[in-house]
Amino acid sequence: MGSRKFPNFIQLEHPLCKKDITVLRDVNTQSEAFRSAVRRISSLLAVAISQNFKVKKTKVQTPLELTAGYTLAQQIVLVPVLRAGLGMVGGFLDIIPDAKVGHIGLQRDEETLKPKQYYYKTPKNLKASKVILLDPMLATGGSSSQAITDLKKRGSKDCMFACIVAAPEGLQKMRKDHPDVKIFGAMLDRQLNDRGYILPGLGDAGDRTFGTL
Ligand code: PRP
Ligand code: URA
Numbered sequence: 001m002g003s004r005k006f007p008n009f010i011q012l013e014h015p016l017c018k019k020d021i022t023v024l025r026d027v028n029t030q031s032e033a034f035r036s037a038v039r040r041i042s043s044l045l046a047v048a049i050s051q052n053f054k055v056k057k058t059k060v061q062t063p064l065e066l067t068a069g070y071t072l073a074q075q076i077v078l079v080p081v082l083r084a085g086l087g088m089v090g091g092f093l094d095i096i097p098d099a100k101v102g103h104i105g106l107q108r109d110e111e112t113l114k115p116k117q118y119y120y121k122t123p124k125n126l127k128a129s130k131v132i133l134l135d136p137m138l139a140t141g142g143s144s145s146q147a148i149t150d151l152k153k154r155g156s157k158d159c160m161f162a163c164i165v166a167a168p169e170g171l172q173k174m175r176k177d178h179p180d181v182k183i184f185g186a187m188l189d190r191q192l193n194d195r196g197y198i199l200p201g202l203g204d205a206g207d208r209t210f211g212t213l
Helices: 015-025 031-050 086-095 142-153 168-177 205-210
Strands: 009-011 055-061 066-072 076-082 103-108 115-121 130-134 159-162 182-185
Touching (some): 031 182, 076 086, 086 205, 103 142, 115 142, 130 142, 142 159, 142 168
Parallel strands (some): 009 182, 076 103, 076 130
Antiparallel strands (some): 055 066
């Protein structure tokens, strides 16, 4: 459920999620263990997000008889924000294997903390799809807000955002810029430091995922 301050933010209250956030926070966790914890948390997020997906009825032939079945009513499009969002794709596809995958490349300028776009590619017909933006870190909110703006410009009408760690500053910005977008997160952290890093956080998610520290 959303809190009173951030009604659009739904925090996962799953024991396995709490355990794996601790793995991510640990400065001694190496890339391989980091990536697998991100993948497991992403699967838990995918289960929570897909809870209210609409289905439509179909028929399926079993080895014995024809019976009722279901398919998803809407195309699902996952859109990871490069680079760190890539780490979440596998865990989402484990749960939603038919999803299509777009990509948005954004790099935060270390001085201004503003995101710069360097890549954009999404499937056609975003308008009729349910789009899930993936980025483990919601810090100032500049990157995720920009990504959602880009998706809306390309026709998306039904967007959600899945992150792992959120800062209050980022949730505030998302609430102001995109009040229609629900955010699913694994943890709400305390604050940003003066370099725009989340505290207590887990450091630079892209570098820890890909071993570029
Ligand atoms: C990180 C992270 C988010 C962004 C969050 O990416 O993965 O995309 O910062 O910060 P914000 O909310 O203040 O915009 P970064 O720009 O470091 O790129 P990287 O994933 O390639 O390392
Ligand atoms: N991006 C990260 O990867 N980590 C933070 O704490 C903030 C932005």
